Amino acid sequence: MIIVPTALCQPGMRIGKAVMSEHGRVMLGHRVELTQFMIKKLVQMGLDFLYIEDRETEDIPIEDSIHEDTRALLRMALSKIYTKFSATSTLGGMTNAAEISRLLFEGISRVLDDMNKGRKDLVSITTLNMAPATTLEQHFCQNAINVCVYATKLGMLQGYSHKELIELGLGALLHDVGNIQIPSKLLLSSSKLSASEYIEIQRHTELGFNMLKQDIGIPLLSAICALQHHERIDGSGYPNHLKGAEIHEYARWIGMLDSYDAMTHPRAYRNSIAPHYALEILYANAGSLYDIKKVTQFRNKVAIFPVGQGVKLSTGEIGVVCRQNSFIPSRPVVRVLKNERGEKLKTHYEIDLSLALHVMIDNCSERAIYSRDK
Known part of the structure; x- marks a missing residue:
């Protein structure tokens, strides 16, 4: 599962986690297939991001601390x-x-x-x-x-x-x-x-x-x-x-x-x-x-970068948080999906930031993950 900017979503994508209203009601259920109308409506509502099912991150579970x-x-x-x-x-x-x-x-x-x-x-x-x-x-x-x-x-x-x-x-x-x-x-x-x-x-x-x-x-x-x-x-x-x-x-x-x-x-x-x-x-x-x-x-x-969060590393590489390190939660494991030139990788790899101490999270970057490939 991956977090995708709503404006960059495409018809046919499936919701990975139910979309909730501001009052906690389900607006779009899990695995609902997006249509162009749905995407436009969600953008108009100001909902900037969606959890989307994704082949490269399908093994990454995203769970909240409370139900x-x-x-x-x-x-x-x-x-x-x-x-x-x-x-x-x-x-x-x-x-x-x-x-x-x-x-x-x-x-x-x-x-x-x-x-x-x-x-x-x-x-x-x-x-x-x-x-x-x-x-x-x-x-x-x-x-x-x-x-x-x-x-x-x-x-x-x-x-x-x-x-x-x-x-x-x-x-x-x-x-x-x-x-x-x-x-x-x-x-x-x-x-x-x-x-x-x-x-x-x-x-x-x-x-x-x-x-x-x-x-x-x-x-x-x-x-x-x-x-x-x-x-x-x-x-x-x-x-x-x-x-x-x-x-x-x-x-x-x-x-x-x-x-x-x-x-x-x-x-x-x-x-x-x-x-x-x-x-x-x-x-x-x-x-x-x-x-x-x-x-x-x-x-x-506290995991300040939750699993599924898109990030840009100090190396320029772009990826998604895939696992937490319980002993140092500010330095999680990142699955790299794009290289420093913004090109999508044929085969992803992971960087454990608790071991690669020279690499830092530069900023949160869901848009960069799902922007048009170079």
Whole structure:
């Protein structure tokens, strides 16, 4: 299986992994054969990439850290929260807090079950086959689930108890819930914010804490994650300029993971950056903004280049990540499909980046893999 830019797909190609809507519903099922109309429609929707069955990569499995039905359940819970607390919603009073709480706890329990089945595996998130976030609600859901998956897996590897994992998972899932009550024009602004506008956005931490503490039946420590996830260990964060151990450990995890997820996904005011550059930024700020032990754990246990990811190497060669190295996930095994001149190889070969230390991943490059051959 390979990740192909939707605009470069051809009629007759078969879907390697179901295409999901922003609400987690299946739009195109596994092995559906693409038509020109389907391709055009997906491009119009803004879905940039598809998982495609491919002879040269048919032996490469692409698996998410959580099941699709688990992701759908989390989205349902988050959507109900958005409906209840949105500043523009007229249905908030009709949304049952007890039902939301039940869905949240059931969702986190399923995340733990999914993670336990692959307890020794690296954590990897594969959401390229999902329609991109085009509204604040969609962005809220995607970011929440990503951070939740990262945090829960890392918490398990830290040896947290079941109770602690529930607290951490809920805190990660709901860390940005306060943004629901911030004016959308500020969150979607592509221009530099004024000092007063920035202060208004910072209010989302306290708003989120109060919403969770008062209206949703979740543990207090989970609500504290919403309050503290923008605190930084040198005291430069907000809202209370806490330092070091004054910030709860859960919030230190979530603050780092939220920063990484934000950097690797586009915002209204900037483009996304490649995963390895985002990791470099985390390390550059370890000891000042982030806990260096947590950054190191993230580097050692998160597959920032998931299997199926197209990459361009420092040698100019182009290929796809085919296997992970559990002891150094930032240097996976790459199956080379094109040479440094962009010519498709008759016979592919693999480079283990944990052994070929002189070779680096230059950037993510699905388009180069499936561009017209020279």
